[in-house]
Every structure is written in structure tokens, then in C-alpha cells.
Amino acid sequence: MKRKSLGPFIGAVVLFFLVVFVPKTFFLHFITENKLTQQAADLNPDMFDGIEIQKQMLKSNKFLPIYGSSELSRMDAFHPSNYFQENYKGYTPFLIGTGGTESTFHYLNFAVHHNELKGKKIIFILSPQWFTKKGENEVRFSSTFSILKAYQFALDDTFDKGLASKLAKNLLSYQTVKKDPLLTALLEAKVHRANENTFYYKADRFLADGYFDLMQRRDLLISILDSKHRKLVGNSYLTKDKTWDELNKNAAWAAKKKMTNNPFYIQNKTFNKLIKHRLKSLKGSMRQSSYEKSPEYKDFQLVLDVLKTSGAKPLFVSIPVNGYWYDYIGFKNEGRNGYYAKIKKQIHTEGFPVLDLSGHEYDKYFMTDTIHLGYKGWVQIDKGIEEFMNGKIKNSF
Structure with missing residues (x-):
């Protein structure tokens, strides 16, 4: 009878001892600058869930974090990741965000990294579609929620206690969070600023510390083992050493070839796949919609509060919607313009700068589809990134 190999079992045992008993600092030696550069445009879900890759990236002056959502994955030759690869200015864009990442993802993420954000320049791209009448729902929240980051936040005693109480209360409004009784207990202690000398709190803390330590080790292991990397495909002919006028002309030329089968300036493949077969039914379908009133404004205020408390230096980017398409679906101008004005005022009130692109709703080839x-x-x-990094766009405090 053929004897079964003990290799997999031995490997599993070795891996277990590595994760549980090796000092965590050992793993950090493998998170090199080259490793961070490889991950910069990956939009890797493991990185979003984790902490260490982003922590090491924020400590480096060679990366420019760009936070946002699904628009970050719309890669073309003019995307910042491709553009700054062809026209290196001393920093590499590092993308954090995917479909479903809204204010709650970002304020929790910033709270976890508040120590690394002080004095750090970042870009934050806002999506109007976050600001619906009902705000973020449980499905979108759960799809991007990081249990590791939630525990890190819950166990952090160095963060501003008043603001921590607000963040914890907001997190507890989601059933995804409440499913974890230990996390719930820790967050409720933050909300009510419970006495940390009680037996029950100490017991919860002891259990949470152990659980968090194991999650940290898993995060570190994944960070050094992950080997899937997006290969950037720039186009030096279109983007390298060009003036802004030349870039705009080249961008229009590149887009025009891909937008030939509809009057909305949407890429052909997107239009064919998602819209063409139901075009008639979509006409006027969003007459009752608006982005001017939404619970998301309250959640977004927490993003602003965390960044201000942390001493970060963000540039917010207010992007438009596709005006041609929004007119077709009946989404009224008031519901769009009201949002643009309201979000700009909210950001300026906190002393942060805004790159306001809302006037480009009807700029042909500005968008790639209906919203991105x-x-x-x-x-x-x-252009805005270059001006910001060169000190031409500044915070007002």
C-alpha cells in the first residue's frame, strides 16, 4: 500500500507555528518598498481588509494614497496610476477603494491609521451616488466591512474619545457589526465611555486582545505571501511629456473611438452589456431621485472629523455625473446641483480644499459610462494632483 505523504501536514504545522509564535516584527522585513509598489494599483480586497500594507505605505513619502470607490478600477492611459508611471513626479499613486466603499469604510479605515496620517497628503474622490435618500445599506456595508479594522479601532485607547464614541455608535447601527457579541461589547463601551476597571470590560478586553493578535498575524502573513499584481498598461505616445491641452485632445481622441453607438458618451461595451436591452424602460426612471438629502452627509462628516483630528492633508475631488445620461433618466438638475453645492460647503467648512469638477457634466468624453x-x-x-503636490492647492487652516 502506498504511504501517504506527510508533507502537507508538516507544512501546515510549520505554518501554524509561524503564525502563532514568530514575533510580528519578523514579518515586517518582507513588506519592502518594492512590495508596496507592486500593490499600489492592485485594488486587492485582502489589502482593504488588512492593516499592515496600508500602514507601511502611509509611512513612506514615495506613495500618494488615493481613496475612493469603483471609479478607481476604471483604468485607461490617463488614469493616475498609468499617467504618473509614464510621468514620474517622485510619488506613486496607491489606490484604496472599490465598489461599495462609502463613508463608513473610509472613516473606520482613517481611524485605524490616524497615527500615520498626520501631515500626510492624500486624495479623496467623492461619488455622488453615495448620497442616496436612504444612504448606505447593510449589503454595501457588509461587502467592505473589515473585522480586523473594527477590532483595531475598538481596542485603540489613543484615539480622541469623543469622536471614537460617535464612530462606535454609527458602526453599531449595522447588523453586520452586531453579529459579533465581543466587538459589540467593546464598541458599546466606547459609546458610553464605560469604566474600564470593571471585571466584565477587562474580560472582554482580554479575549479581544487574543483574537486581534491572531487576526494581525494572519494579515501579516497574507501581506507577504500575496503575489497577484495588476500590470499597468500606460501609453507613452498619448501621455508622456505632454501639455495639459495635448492630454485633453489625446484623451478625447482615445475615448471617441470607443463611444460610437449611443448619444450619451458611454463606452460601447458598457452600453451594449448593461443598457441597450433596457434603454426604453430606463427613460425617466429616476424622476423622483435626488442627492441633496441623504444620511450619507452625516457619515461623511465623520470622515472629515477623523481626518481633521488626525492632522491629515486631504484634497477632496468632487466629480460630476454624466449629464447626458442623467437627463435621459429624468434625474433633475436640482437634485444634482444641490449635492454639488452642499458637499463643497461641508468640506470647506472644515478647512479642506476641493477640486470641483461638477461643471463637467456635459463635457464629452469626461466620463467613461453613466457615473464613472x-x-x-x-x-x-x-492636473489637480500635480498642483496639490506642488503646493498650489492648500488647506485653509
Whole structure:
């Protein structure tokens, strides 16, 4: 009878001892600058869930964090990741965000990294679609929720206690969080600022520390083992050493070839796949919609509060919607313009700068589909990033 190999079992045992008993500092030696550069445009879900990769990235002056949501994955030659690879200015964009990441994801993420954010320049791209009448729902929240980050926040005693109480209360409004009784107990202690000398709190803390330590080790292991990396595909002919006027012309030329089968300036493949077969039914379908009133404004205020408390230096980017498409679906101008004005005022009130691109709703080839930036839109963001990094756009405090 053939004897079964003990290799997999031995490997599992070795891996277990590595994760549980090796000092966590050992793993940090493998998170090199080259490793961070490889992950910069990956949009890796493991990185979003984790802490250490982003922590090490924020400590480096060679990376520019760009926070946002699904627009970050709309890669073309003018996307910041491609543009700054062809036109290196001393920093590499590092993308954090995917479909479903809204204010709650970002304020929790910033709270976890508050020590690394002091004095750090970052870009934050806002999506109007976050600001619906009902705000973020449980499905979108659960799809991007990080249990590791939630425990890190719950166990952190160095963060501003008043603001921590607000964040904890907001997190507890989601059933995804309440499913974890230990996390719930820790967050409720933050909300009510419970006496940390009680037996029950100490017991919860002891259990949570052990659980968090194991999650940290798993995060570190995943951070050094992950080997899937997006290969950037720039286009030096279109983007390298070009003036902004030349970039705009090249962006329009590149986009025009891909937007030939509809009057909305949407890429052909997107239009064919998602819209064409139901075009008639979508006409006027969003007559009752608006982005001017939404619970998301309250959640977004927590983003602003965390960044201000942390001493970060953000540039917020207010992007438009596709005006041609929004007119077709009946989404009224008041519901769009009201949002643009309201979000700009909210950010300015906190002393942060805004790159306001809302006037480009009807700029042909500014968007790649109904809601996502592309081509000429990315050119404007590239320009804004350069001005911001060169000190031409500053915080007002």
C-alpha cells in the first residue's frame, strides 16, 4: 500500500507555528518598498481588509494614497496610476477603494491609521451616488466591512474619545457589526465611555486582545505571501511629456473611438452589456431621485472629523455625473446641483480644499459610462494632483 505523504501536514504545522509564535516584527522585513509598489494599483480586497500594507505605505513619502470607490478600477492611459508611471513626479499613486466603499469604510479605515496620517497628503474622490435618500445599506456595508479594522479601532485607547464614541455608535447601527457579541461589547463601551476597571470590560478586553493578535498575524502573513499584481498598461505616445491641452485632445481622441453607438458618451461595451436591452424602460426612471438629502452627509462628516483630528492633508475631488445620461433618466438638475453645492460647503467648512469638477457634466468624453470617470476626467484629476503636490492647492487652516 502506498504511504501517504506527510508533507502537507508538516507544512501546515510549520505554518501554524509561524503564525502563532514568530514575533510580528519578523514579518515586517518582507513588506519592502518594492512590495508596496507592486500593490499600489492592485485594488486587492485582502489589502482593504488588512492593516499592515496600508500602514507601511502611509509611512513612506514615495506613495500618494488615493481613496475612493469603483471609479478607481476604471483604468485607461490617463488614469493616475498609468499617467504618473509614464510621468514620474517622485510619488506613486496607491489606490484604496472599490465598489461599495462609502463613508463608513473610509472613516473606520482613517481611524485605524490616524497615527500615520498626520501631515500626510492624500486624495479623496467623492461619488455622488453615495448620497442616496436612504444612504448606505447593510449589503454595501457588509461587502467592505473589515473585522480586523473594527477590532483595531475598538481596542485603540489613543484615539480622541469623543469622536471614537460617535464612530462606535454609527458602526453599531449595522447588523453586520452586531453579529459579533465581543466587538459589540467593546464598541458599546466606547459609546458610553464605560469604566474600564470593571471585571466584565477587562474580560472582554482580554479575549479581544487574543483574537486581534491572531487576526494581525494572519494579515501579516497574507501581506507577504500575496503575489497577484495588476500590470499597468500606460501609453507613452498619448501621455508622456505632454501639455495639459495635448492630454485633453489625446484623451478625447482615445475615448471617441470607443463611444460610437449611443448619444450619451458611454463606452460601447458598457452600453451594449448593461443598457441597450433596457434603454426604453430606463427613460425617466429616476424622476423622483435626488442627492441633496441623504444620511450619507452625516457619515461623511465623520470622515472629515477623523481626518481633521488626525492632522491629515486631504484634497477632496468632487466629480460630476454624466449629464447626458442623467437627463435621459429624468434625474433633475436640482437634485444634482444641490449635492454639488452642499458637499463643497461641508468640506470647506472644515478647512479642506476641493477640486470641483461638477461643471463637467456635459463635457464629452469626461466620463467613461453613466457615473464613472475616464479619459478627460482623469486628465483633470492628474492636473489637480500635480498642483496639490506642488503646493498650489492648500488647506485653509
